[in-house]
Amino acid sequence: MGRIQQVAAGVRRAYDATRSAARARAEETAEDKAEVPPVDEVEGPKPEPLTVAAPSITSRDDSEVPKELRIAAAYAWRLIVLAIAAVGVFYLIGMLSHVVIPLAISLLLSALLSPLSRFLVKYARFPKSLAAGLVLVAGLGAVIGTLTLVVTQIVDKFGALSQNAQNGAERIRDWLQGDPLNLSTKQLDDAIESVTGYITENQGRITGSALSTVTTTIETLAAFFLVLFSTFFFIRDGDKIWRFLVRIFPREAERKVEMAGYAAWATLGAYVRATVLVAFIDALGIGFGLYVLDVTLWFPLGALVFLSAFIPVVGAALSGAVAILVTLVERDPLAALVALIIVIAVQQLEGHVLQPLIMGRAVAIHPLAVIVAIAAGAYVAGIIGALVAVPIVAVLNTAIRYLVLNRREPPPDAVVVASESTA
Template sequence: MESLGGPEIVAKQGIEEPEDDGIRTEPPIATAPSVSSRDDSEVPKELRIAAAYSWRLIILAAALVCVVYMLGRLSHVVIPLAIALLLSALLSPPVRFLRNRAKFPPSLAAGVVLVAGLLAVIGTLTLVVTQIVDKFDELAKNAAEGAEQVRDWLQDGPLNLDTEQIDNGINTATGWLTDNQDRFVSTAQSTATATIEALAAFFLVLFSTFFFMRDGDKIWRFLVRIFPKQAEEQVHDAGIAAWATLGAYVRATVLVAFIDALGIGIGLYFLDVSLYIPLAALVFLFAFVPIIGATLSGVIAVLVTLVEQGPLPALIALIIVIAVQQLEGHVLQPLIMGRAVAIHPLAVIVGIAAGVILAGITGALVAVPIIAVLNTAVRFLVLKRREAPPDSVVVASEAPS
């Protein structure tokens, strides 16, 4: 077969063929449709596809590393903004109610809700701190008695340790504290800097939450304009769906945490644990850290019960904690969270581990909300992409059978 532009085609088109200048031109190389040279055509198709995926994944991984690095460098700004987003998702329903039903101006509605939420948090913390201060002497006395009971058990129990071995262990622990005294002193000296940073983060959270609640829709419309024109509508809708998921997650987490704290607090009250209110508040706060938080708060509640009331009440407290957590995991979470924020447990564990490595406790707090938001946004975009456009439906109906 002659190549395009050969003598047969030239003759048919009535075009005069140029004179032969003595230079021979090689015919074009026949290659596969997906490659541009003979060298590429010699490579197996599967290897070419794998290589194409590989270099693209390498670029995406490099971009992700750069993003994580920048987030780490700007952690003092990023973390308060993330907390402000969570608070905004939690407080946005009352703001909408005041703006739509009570006809409050946007600034007044956001300000009223923010002040009310701040007073609620301050009141709760004041109650907890007051309870701990009032019961501190009693708790210290019970802790000393508990330490004596542990010492007696080490001597008379199955370990059968003598006094010299126990004293050596205590001296070793005391020596370690003495050797690391400089580290603790340096940490204490940096308390002033940490306090200033904490205050700066607090006010950043405060002001960011106010403006997110007041101008969140305007901020999101501005960010959507960064994307290509043809993608703006899909990105906007995906963001709205992700925001709804974030709000559902935060509100459901607050409700589940309250139920956990109420159940464990009532159990500790009937066990006559003096610090049942602070412990219930601790359970509520730790419940915002998925999986890990519930375990830690339950262990603390059991240990305090052991110190105050002894082994049998501590065993009952352990049973109560396990029962409440099982109720949360198998009934409350599926019922309250619903399918809107359903995430596989493996994704939760991996996300929490990555969050702890990257940002400590704060990373663990925001890891699951980030995964839930990304999950909703990606699923929304994928479903939108798979939907057939209206024109294709019309064309298909008009096509001959």
């Protein structure tokens, strides 16, 4: 027992020594705090208080720059990066135009034909490959049949058209020689000779361009088969292809990008189907008007109106001008004036009634955006660029709107940053 009492006494002494040391340290700390004067009583420069700043501010230099200038600079360098990226994209499109343009046409055709393929798969229990093949063959047959009817009409009525054109040319000549122009026969002959001389002088250039027709034909056939196969696979495996492409995005953004793509695809389908319906109504109205005026090529001209309607703004004007010119040649100036009234009436009905009613809000684009898109598309890829420019703008408009409306709320953008004290 004596040894146990000695151990207990040692522990007791160690405990008392620890308490005494802790009490001494507490008294020293209290004395130090009492000796430190308040901050307001200290002479000289004082430390600056804590400031609230945006997360992008990482130093005092950034905090000294006005907020408006920081925002403008942030917008500026981002716009520069986007401009460089856009230039790169347009450069690649120009380099790969023989591949990009057929793929764009394939997307338009797929958006038009895919609903029928889905109908066959869902209700008729067709395999996907069979449904896609049948729909593609049916669409191709419709296009070839229409073109065959147009060519047949032109060949059958070529003799009458040639005679009417000759009579029309004579009437135009008589009109030019009469009031109010009163052109002389010599002036008309000189104008005709100048046109003939221009053709003779540029015969080599025309022949050279004709020699390049073989190359153009080969490229056209290659593009045709690329459109054919691409359309088939887009109709059959469009969902799989899109899900594969979505995987290149960050995992957090995959779902939103996937849904934005489906929304954009629905917009593209609505645009193409509405364009086909509007084009058919335009062709029906103008073709029927030309039939009433007893124009020989009323059916081919109606088909031309239908095909050119897929080129926004420009196509309708060109097809209408051709219809009026043919009416002037075949008939007389009065019939041409009536044809002009019919074309204007149909196009006004399209622009102010059919387009807003059929297109709807889903693909509504401001007219200025349409004109700018057509100009940019024509500059980059000619007629094909003008054809696909408006659908691209409609798709991007829908996708961006979907992503913006479904984005997450950003976290609080203010953090407390301690400022360095000035000297």
